[in-house]
Amino acid sequence: MVVRYRVDGGFTDALGYLLSATAGSCTVRTRQSDVEIPLALVVAAKEVPPPPPRREARSGRA
Template sequence: MSQPVPPPARFLSSAAPGIRVVVRYRIEDGFTDALGNLVACDAGSCTVRTRRADVVIPLERVVAAKEVPPAPPRHRPAAH
């Protein structure tokens, strides 16, 4: 018998690629977050494009996920 899909994984599986999300997931020493655009999600993992890199997150490690507003525009440093 298959296990029920937790709500955060269900959200990610049904979300449209390109939306901005934050995903909290378990790591060895606790939890961490990935904030960025959802690239893809399949039965086993989701990929979030953060500012630094694409992060592939196994769905069984996801404990929370939600859509977030677009990133605010980045400010350019003032010229001196």
């Protein structure tokens, strides 16, 4: 999922997996870390499809 929320000077997005949601916050697991976001700062959120599987490495051309 992606969650857009307010930060000083604008907005930022957290892209990852929703780990938990409570009455006051949600936690998203991004590539770098788990991000706890107060719901009062959230301006938009939506589900996005999972990333495609990684391709196999190409072998050298013959």
